[in-house]
Amino acid sequence: MSILMRLGEPGQMEPSTMQRPAETNIDDAVAHEQRVYESSNPTSRRKFEAAKEVLPGGNTRGSLYFDPFPLFFQSARSSKVIDADGHEYSDFGNDLTAALFGHSNEAIVAALKAGLDNGMSYGGTHDHEVAFAREIRHRFRSIERVRFLTSGTEANLAAIRLAKAETGRGLVLGFFGGYHGNVLNWLEPKSEMNVDRADVRLARFNHIETVEQIVRDEGKDIAAILVEPIMGSAGGFVAETTFLSRLRSICDEIGALLIFDEVQTARFALGGYQSVIGVYPNxxxxxxxxxxGLNFGALGGAARHMDRLGPGHARMLSHGGTFSNNVLTMIAGHAALKKVFVQENVDRLNSRSNELRSALLRRANTRGVPLQLGSFGSLISTHFQAEMPRGPEDVKTPAIFRKLFQLFMINNGIFITRRGQFTVSMANTEDEFSALENAFDRFLDRYGELTDDYR
Structure with a gap:
């Protein structure tokens, strides 16, 4: 059952959807939404506390944690997730962009069920990985060879190592706020979990002069520039095309490799976001x-670079991974591309997401609430402020307001993550879009004036 269906039950906290005077300050507002959240989710709280006995902080994946405690999910189907207390949510978190096809796409599930009949782990090369790689190469103009891995993090690590080997150089230029995996987390540049910290130089996203300064100082030692064409985790900052074009020319000038992290942005077009802007990486x-929907990572590029990862190359770089070509992942990924991630569906998703983007902006503008929506297409990052941020340093929306926004949406049957991003999947329905817009209306009516302090 959904939270909204349970509002009349005895003993329930006053729901956040009921009409009552808005709290006069942000602390009172957050306290109210947190009380509703805590009273509605006792089982998730209990499971979270029990999990601490075996999981550090009750958690395995830090990006899914939020205070006062995260929801525990019991199941997911299509565009819905069900938590341990039996609440059903319209999912606009969608596994931090991984659940683009929803949670149970029929074509992918059918392919997996058929694949299971032939075994789960072959321990050998097979036709499914070749077919999957051919499909990726067909779609991406910049990719001639594909190397499969088990995560985007691993793919970025391999890309950096390959670039260093190809150039004989030791430095990587990246950007403050970039996120390329837990060990390449430049949202937190000083994190001790980050690898090769001494070999990383960070510039400001969308500020080419900071890149050029680093290049003037250390260009001869730079092996690669690693960039998200749209910063995802940091807040949906879209790289200016002129900025990316200049990165392309800088790499050509100094003999470095340009690496696009399209772990998130590849969803915007069959050939990735690079095909949208016409700037192509190495x-x-x-x-x-x-x-x-299964664990996956891949590194692709020109044959002259990628072939060094293959056995038999005169300067071979040893690379392997037990689950890199796991047959079930190869089957699911190939089925997803051939049967679901097709032009018609991508166009429909982008179009419907842009309609949602317009609707949210219209609702905020009508009420005089400052709102900027970052990212592109089916990723919609919210910033309750007057100016569109170009990079992390421009974000003014405080963390406490993001907490208020997330808890309110969850309390109203819409699941989103703490960062405040609406991640739209191909499974989300018209009823869910309407529910999201209506919940957003209620949020603006109740708490919109609290943005006055940081307009």
């Missing part, structure tokens, strides 16, 4: 939705 990393 190496591309992929992950998340490309596995059809």
């Amino acid at each position: 190496l591309t990393t992929l992950g998340k939705f490309f596995g059809g």
